[in-house]
Amino acid sequence: xxxxxxxxxxxxxxxxxxxxxxxxxxxxxxxxxxxxxxxxxxxxxxxxxxxxxxxxxxxxxxxxxxxxxxxxxxxxxxxxxxxxxxxxxxxxxxxxxxxxxxxxxxxxxxxxxxxxxxxxxxxxxxxxxxxxxxxxxxxxxxxxxxxxxxxxxxxxxxxxxxxxxxxxxxxxxxxxxxxxxxxxxxxxxxxxxxxxxxxxxxxxxxxxxxxxxxxxxxxxxxxxxxxxxxxxxxxxxxxxxxxxxxxxxxxxxxxx
Numbered sequence: 001x002x003x004x005x006x007x008x009x010x011x012x013x014x015x016x017x018x019x020x021x022x023x024x025x026x027x028x029x030x031x032x033x034x035x036x037x038x039x040x041x042x043x044x045x046x047x048x049x050x051x052x053x054x055x056x057x058x059x060x061x062x063x064x065x066x067x068x069x070x071x072x073x074x075x076x077x078x079x080x081x082x083x084x085x086x087x088x089x090x091x092x093x094x095x096x097x098x099x100x101x102x103x104x105x106x107x108x109x110x111x112x113x114x115x116x117x118x119x120x121x122x123x124x125x126x127x128x129x130x131x132x133x134x135x136x137x138x139x140x141x142x143x144x145x146x147x148x149x150x151x152x153x154x155x156x157x158x159x160x161x162x163x164x165x166x167x168x169x170x171x172x173x174x175x176x177x178x179x180x181x182x183x184x185x186x187x188x189x190x191x192x193x194x195x196x197x198x199x200x201x202x203x204x205x206x207x208x209x210x211x212x213x214x215x216x217x218x219x220x221x222x223x224x225x226x227x228x229x230x231x232x233x234x235x236x237x238x239x240x241x242x243x244x245x246x247x248x249x250x251x252x253x254x255x256x
Contacts, residue, residue, distance in 0.1 A: 003057045003081075004245040005073060007064035008108060009131040010154075014043065015242045016052065020250075022242055024050050032068035036075035043076075060085035061249045063107040063241070086252055094251045096143045108241065109136050109147070112219065115237075115244030117142045121215050125206055126240070127199065127233065129220030131155055135202055137210070148202055153222055157191055172222065174229060196230055203232045 002017040007030055015025040026046050047053065060077050062085050064070050070087070077085045086092065090102055093110040095117065108128070116124045116138055126136040132155070135148040151159070153172055170187050178193055180186025207214055218226070218233045219240040227233040237243070 001052075001056045001058065002246070002249060003060045004242055004249070005060065005062045005064075005085075006108070006111070006241050006245065007062070007066050007069050007073070009065060012069070013241070014046075015245070016050075016057075017242075017246060020246060022239065022246075024052070025242070030066055030069065032066055034069070034072060036072050036079055039072065039076045040080045054081055057081055057083070059083065059249065061088065061245050062086065063088040063111045063245060065106045065108050086249060088245070088248055092252055093248055096141075098143050098145050105144070109134060110144075111241055111244035111248065112136055113138050113144045113244070114247045115240045115242075116217060118247035119243050120217060120235075123210060123212060123214040125203060125214050125216045127203075127216065127218045127220075127223070128240075129153060129218065129222040129226065133195070133198075135206065137206060137214075139210070140212070148206070150198060150202075153191060153195055157187075160187070172225070174225065192226075192229075195226060199226060200230055200232050 004015040013027045133150045137145040175188040
């Protein structure tokens with residue numbers, strides 16, 4: 001089985017593949033100080049629930065945007081599984097990058113691009129609702145052209161509550177009305193419809209600059225919520241990161 005690990009700024013997700021089939025996935029909060037032994041205890045408990053053994057895993061691939069976690073994850077792979085993991089970077093992602101400085105691109109955006117190229121049509125725009133809300137552009141030739149980075153929905157909400165003494169933390173959901181009759185409803189409206197406006201405006205401008213139709217794919221935990229209120233998103237795929245990791249892994253194996 002293949003163990004795929006995606007470490008984001010907020011959460012770390014573990015997925016198990018049997019062949020090309022995603023069998024299980026789990027997540028935990030990303031903590032840069034979490035040791036290999038702590039990861040092992042966490043995974044062992046989950047493996048036991050699904051009757052998975054350490055010996056069932058024969059390969060590992062890791063995508064990470066939090067460098068401090070990499071040492072512990074690699075140590076986990078070597079100590080408990082005796083496996084040297086594949087660490088996703090611009091050299092092994094099999095994505096052609098057209099940026100001023102290709103080294104700046106995050107592993108998460110590389111993996112999303114790989115997932116789109118392997119599973120969907122291009123040109124494509126990927127909206128990822130993560131700690132940041134990112135827009136990634138892949139042209140019809142499968143070349144990564146760049147994108148847009150905006151503050152994530154939850155990050156914006158936390159910043160608003162932290163800096164404004166009278167504004168509480170709220171749950172992000174679609175409000176019944178755009179005009180809030182109280183503080184909480186007004187905040188919900190701003191967080192929801194404000195980001196719908198951001199999404200639609202950015203997508204429109206990207207398509208104008210591309211000067212051709214583009215398939216728009218949304219991913220991340222909040223993708224279904226926002227996709228339900230706009231026509232600019234063609235499809236939601238919450239498993240895109242896993243499809244990308246699998247595509248990169250399969251490409252590496254075919255080359256070796």
